[in-house]
Amino acid sequence: MLRLNNISLLQFKNYMVSQFQFTDRIVGICGKNGIGKTNLLDAIYYTCFTKSYFIKTDAQNVRLGMQGFRIEADYTKGNRADKVLCIVRENGKKEILLNESPYSKFSEHIGKFPCVMIAPDDIQMITNGSEERRRFLDALISQVDHGYLLQLISYNKILQQRNSLLKQFSDTGKTNYNLLDVMNEQLARPGNRIYETRKKILQEFIPLVRTLYAQISGESYDVQVEYESQLHHSSYETLLFQFAERDLILQRTSAGIHKDDLAITLNGNVFKSMASQGQKKSLLFACKLAEFEYLKKANGFAPMLLLDDVFEKLDEYRMNNLLQSVCVQNDGQIFITDTHCERLHDHLQQLAHPFQLIRL
């Protein structure tokens, strides 16, 4: 069982020097707007993913006016104790250490402390373009398959190189087809593997999403989720060959796994145009809880669950279903924030399980 027992923050976002002890499996965090609830969840997320859930550049995670930050987290997994240390030095250099040994590659840390975050803006995963859904899928798979993460890093690097090359061909008016062939071969290698992994994992993942949607919503609507990829119809090598002339005109790679998507429908119609706000929220939770279930099965223990402002998102019935499923039917640690301390207290008390309430 994975437990976060203690976290210390130095100059991370709005925190100057703070320490939090987590004594129970269910942790409520409450306080007024802007007090630092989301930032505390983000600090926890940081120790799992070596980056913020919300902010891309580390400089913005440093408390305004200060230089560098430090997050120290004490975990236990069964009998084993682990200390994760995340440091951004004054010169901006970043270090991640597990039990005092620094990682040479941060990607090696991903998946060791599995965690699922659900935050208000995540609804964009349902309502926005395909990029958010791919990011979700990649975060899920990377936590259980380190090789996948490496393929993805490699794919993105080669994709950038291919795009620069296409631009260079256009700028100079000369196309080196031999070089393009080499690059196509290099891109197809990780591309095909990423496709195969996504296909395999989604076969197991999609039925989970559908079951959880039905459970959370209590509806009998038919929600279908389908993996969409240009690679369903041809090999990546063939696609790159077919799209070569077009790519040369567009100066970017127009086919590949970076275009994959999840097509979602509600009773046969496009989900994001048809579904109500509550149905969209329910689907978001179904996807995130399916991630939770998937990680739990793959690791043999439940990941941590970080729920930010979920009370604003779901009606009473759906909220209780959710809390029952994550707090009572599971033994993973859960952190849940709310602006209303009493509301949070009442919800947690109803579960009839020990909990801790941190008032910020």
Ligand SMILES: Nc1ncnc2c1ncn2[C@@H]1O[C@H](COP(=O)(O)OP(=O)(O)OP(=O)(O)O)[C@@H](O)[C@H]1O
């Ligand atoms: N780098 C930073 N330096 C200093 N303060 C920061 C930094 N980044 C964010 N903040 C501040 O941290 C504060 C707390 O933000 P946070 O999102 O954690 O609040 P919250 O408790 O979740 O509020 P809400 O209930 O509105 O969601 C905000 O006022 C924000 O301006």
Ligand SMILES: [Mg+2]
């Ligand atoms: Mg917040």
